[in-house]
Amino acid sequence: MTAIGGVLSTSASSTTTLQVSTSGTVAPGGALNQNSFLQLLATQLQYQNPLQPTSNTQFIAQLAQFSSLEQMTNVATGETQLQSGLATINSNTQLATAFSIMGDTVSVQTGSGTTVSGIVTSVNTQSGAIMVTVGSQSYPLQTIVSVTKPGL
Incomplete structure (x- = not known):
């Protein structure tokens, strides 16, 4: 046939x-x-x-395989959503950290290895990276090596 x-x-x-x-x-x-x-x-x-005809055992095995496939698909979907959520939380945490140091004196390690100190005057994002402005220059948040609160 x-x-x-x-x-x-x-x-x-x-x-x-x-x-x-x-x-x-x-x-x-x-x-x-x-x-x-x-x-x-x-x-x-x-x-x-x-x-x-196909035996009941074979059909049960096939249905079990289908169930496993469905569960693996659900797990993969959940994992993708979890990773997206964690990335959002991480980004929001970094942004909150950057805003919390506005007006503080920071020391920033530049790409050339020198350290620049000054007051954080603004916070922004550039290409997804959170930047802090010290003086007239913007630096990535991760390059800050120290923070001093005024009056402390």
Whole structure:
């Protein structure tokens, strides 16, 4: 038995080969997704040999694999969301730190190895990096080596 555009061919030796059309069953990048798995399972049920049906054990194993795939997908999605949230928290923490030192005297290590001291007059972002302005020059927040509060 052979199904064109679809799916299944069975030889006389009762070996079943599943051939999947790539229209709508393959995720971008060529990876099989959850819908692909369900379509394969439905097609397998549709074209199984009625004289030698697939055993319940095989179906349970396939459903367990599908469940594992779904859980791994959920974990990967959750991990991506967690990483995004942590990056946002980190950025907000750095921004709060920069604002908290406005008006303070800081020492900044420059790229050439010298140290510049002065009062932080403003805070801004440049290309995603948080910058503090000391005098007329902006420096990355990470280059600050010391902070002195006025009057302390």
